[in-house]
Amino acid sequence: xxxxxxxxxxxxxxxxxxxxxxxxxxxxxxxxxxxxxxxxxxxxxxxxxxxxxxxxxxxxxxxxxxxxxxxxxxxxxxxxxxxxxxxxxxxxxxxxxxxxxxxxxxxxxxxxxxxxxxxxxxxxxxxxxxxxxxxxxxxxxxxxxxxxxxxxxxxxxxxxxxxxxxxxxxxxxxxxxxxxxxxxxxxxxxxxxxxxxxxxxxxxxxxxxxxxxxxxxxxxxxxxxxxxxxxxxxxxxxxxxxxxxxxxxxxxxxxxxxxxxxxxxxxxxxxxxxxxxxxxxxxxxxxxxxxxxxxxxxxxxxxxxxxxxxxxxxxxxxxxxxxx
Amino acid sequence: xxxxxxxxxxxxxxxxxxxxxxxxxxxxxxxxxxxxxxxxxxxxxxxxxxxxxxxxxxxxxxxxxxxxxxxxxxxxxxxxxxxxxxxxxxxxxxxxxxxxxxxxxxxxxxxxxxxxxxxxxxxxxxxxxxxxxxxxxxxxxxxxxxxxxxxxxxxxxxxxxxxxxxxxxxxxxxxxxxxxxxxxxxxxxxxxxxxxxxxxxxxxxxxxxxxxxxxxxxxxxxxxxxxxxxxxxxxxxxxxxxxxxxxxxxxxxxxxxxxxxxxxxxxxxxxxxxxxxxxxxxxxxxxxxxxxxxxxxxxxxxxxxxxxxxxxxxxxxxxxxxxx
Numbered sequence: 001x002x003x004x005x006x007x008x009x010x011x012x013x014x015x016x017x018x019x020x021x022x023x024x025x026x027x028x029x030x031x032x033x034x035x036x037x038x039x040x041x042x043x044x045x046x047x048x049x050x051x052x053x054x055x056x057x058x059x060x061x062x063x064x065x066x067x068x069x070x071x072x073x074x075x076x077x078x079x080x081x082x083x084x085x086x087x088x089x090x091x092x093x094x095x096x097x098x099x100x101x102x103x104x105x106x107x108x109x110x111x112x113x114x115x116x117x118x119x120x121x122x123x124x125x126x127x128x129x130x131x132x133x134x135x136x137x138x139x140x141x142x143x144x145x146x147x148x149x150x151x152x153x154x155x156x157x158x159x160x161x162x163x164x165x166x167x168x169x170x171x172x173x174x175x176x177x178x179x180x181x182x183x184x185x186x187x188x189x190x191x192x193x194x195x196x197x198x199x200x201x202x203x204x205x206x207x208x209x210x211x212x213x214x215x216x217x218x219x220x221x222x223x224x225x226x227x228x229x230x231x232x233x234x235x236x237x238x239x240x241x242x243x244x245x246x247x248x249x250x251x252x253x254x255x256x257x258x259x260x261x262x263x264x265x266x267x268x269x270x271x272x273x274x275x276x277x278x279x280x281x282x283x284x285x286x287x288x289x290x291x292x293x294x295x296x297x298x299x300x301x302x303x304x305x306x307x308x309x310x311x312x313x314x315x316x317x318x319x320x321x322x323x324x
Numbered sequence: 325x326x327x328x329x330x331x332x333x334x335x336x337x338x339x340x341x342x343x344x345x346x347x348x349x350x351x352x353x354x355x356x357x358x359x360x361x362x363x364x365x366x367x368x369x370x371x372x373x374x375x376x377x378x379x380x381x382x383x384x385x386x387x388x389x390x391x392x393x394x395x396x397x398x399x400x401x402x403x404x405x406x407x408x409x410x411x412x413x414x415x416x417x418x419x420x421x422x423x424x425x426x427x428x429x430x431x432x433x434x435x436x437x438x439x440x441x442x443x444x445x446x447x448x449x450x451x452x453x454x455x456x457x458x459x460x461x462x463x464x465x466x467x468x469x470x471x472x473x474x475x476x477x478x479x480x481x482x483x484x485x486x487x488x489x490x491x492x493x494x495x496x497x498x499x500x501x502x503x504x505x506x507x508x509x510x511x512x513x514x515x516x517x518x519x520x521x522x523x524x525x526x527x528x529x530x531x532x533x534x535x536x537x538x539x540x541x542x543x544x545x546x547x548x549x550x551x552x553x554x555x556x557x558x559x560x561x562x563x564x565x566x567x568x569x570x571x572x573x574x575x576x577x578x579x580x581x582x583x584x585x586x587x588x589x590x591x592x593x594x595x596x597x598x599x600x601x602x603x604x605x606x607x608x609x610x611x612x613x614x615x616x617x618x619x620x621x622x623x624x625x626x627x628x629x630x631x632x633x634x635x636x637x638x639x640x641x642x643x644x645x646x647x648x
Contacts, residue, residue: 020462023545025364025394025395025529026364026455027362027363028361028362030361030459031361036343038350039352039438040439041406041407041452042441043410043441045410045444045445045446045448046445047445070350074352084365084367084452086367116365117365117367119369119372120369121371121446121448122446124445126367126408126448138350139349140348141347141349206349
């Protein structure tokens with residue numbers, strides 16, 4: 001199959017939001033009057049971001065989901081995306097499920113595939129996604145203020161636990177593994193929560209490299225520090241899913257590390273003023289997405305972990321760095 | 325060097341056109357009121373699109389140039405771009421010249437780097453570029469009409485000739501090689517010509533895979549055919565640069581093949597009504613970019629090559645297909 005045939009067969013569909021879709025030199029997008037365009041780009045490499053054995057349907061889902069997660073962290077509504085794809089060969093048996101998983105998630109968010117590129121090379125998936133947000137309403141990393149509450153959506157640590165099972169390091173029940181594996185392979189982008197938090201959250205980021213590291217980006221950009229209540233964090237963000245973790249063999253991993261520095265979670269960590277607590281709860285309900293208050297923004301730089309009695313914990317958890 | 329340090333050091337610069345640049349979950353772009361956003365994406369893979377020995381400055385230039393060339397083929401004015409980069413390691417000795425070449429071309433076109441991604445992996449450069457164009461003025465592949473003239477900008481075949489020298493197949497003079505090598509490694513995106521042709525050209529595409537193949541996309545999308553005057557084509561588009569080609573050892577390659585199916589040219593092939601000949605010449609002058617009229621759009625499908633006496637030539641030149 002040639003390059004143009006495969007684009008035609010697997011990736012070309014009529015567009016309704018874009019003025020021009022796949023098949024010309026450029027796609028054409030006409031943003032709604034007055035709206036800003038939020039743009040993000042994520043590149044997934046085999047062996048680094050996904051295992052070579054992953055189901056192509058799930059990979060198609062994940063490649064778009066990690067980009068939608070960035071849009072969610074800005075409070076943007078997804079509009080469209082481009083896909084650039086390097087593959088060792090044009091294999092319909094891989095392309096058919098990959099495109100199916102990709103486009104199913106795209107359809108669920110009314111996010112159109114409008115263009116891209118295909119070429120031969122080591123498997124590499126690069127998606128650039130576009131969303132819209134009213135001017136001044138995008139959440140920036142620099143918006144956190146001392147005294148703000150810190151929240152996290154959903155649960156943390158699942159994807160990392162599944163990875164450690166794949167690595168042969170941890171050993172958990174089949175039911176927990178299936179649950180964690182789905183979280184690793186088919187993460188949920190918190191689009192609805194991002195939209196519901198417009199005008200409420202003061203700063204946000206999505207948790208891709210680990211909570212501590214990603215929250216650290218907010219703290220650095222905002223010139224503040226934070227205290228995190230680790231008892232609440234582990235109890236509410238992990239232990240509810242990992243109720244049987246004491247029975248699991250985590251291979252020397254601590255649950256605290258999974259939750260605070262696991263990575264690949266694609267939950268939102270965000271800050272909001274104390275006065276907005278009711279509004280945050282309402283947004284959580286509106287988006288049908290649980291959120292947990294895990295700490296407080298502090299005027300002094302640095303990220304301090306507190307135990308259940310408010311005593312400082314020392315931690316040695318590094319978040320994920322692609323070149324560390 | 326970590327991922328965030330290298331972004332900070334080599335790729336983060338203040339933005340003036342974008343509302344928000346590198347360093348948050350998303351970049352924010354506010355298109356001018358009423359304008360459409362033209363979006364294209366090109367992925368460059370080592371060994372496929374460039375040689376591992378290429379100077380990183382030139383590679384930085386080329387990675388952006390091939391995207392600007394797509395914007396030119398739509399008549400769009402460049403605004404901004406994202407860069408996703410997979411590299412085996414974070415090597416400042418490579419990143420410094422790469423970013424210098426990339427940003428120099430970006431500055432020349434006032435096209436801002438606003439975001440992207442970096443990760444470890446086999447070298448892969450994926451750029452998504454954004455330009456603006458007034459609604460209805462983008463050149464589409466589907467716009468060619470029977471009777472229209474067919475034009476090409478600049479010269480063709482140089483990049484392919486340089487590639488064949490690198491492959492050890494052709495042998496040419498040092499001066500010609502330097503000239504062709506520069507065309508291969510640092511192509512010129514015909515942005516000024518694209519802008520000057522707004523309202524004049526009926527269809528356009530940039531020549532990346534070879535003239536015949538790329539023109540073929542216009543013909544197919546427009547439901548028409550074409551006749552190409554190969555004598556004019558080779559004389560004006562190649563022989564002027566390759567005046568010494570009879571002395572060169574082209575290793576069995578024909579000059580006609582270099583010109584018609586060489587690839588990697590990044591010239592514009594476009595169509596325009598006969599009544600617009602003066603306007604095309606004026607646009608060429610305004611953009612300081614030579615254009616050559618090489619044929620005519622025909623109502624019957626198919627692409628026919630004619631010799632100097634108007635007799636049909638048979639050809640066997642395939643254009644480049646990444647999976648053929």
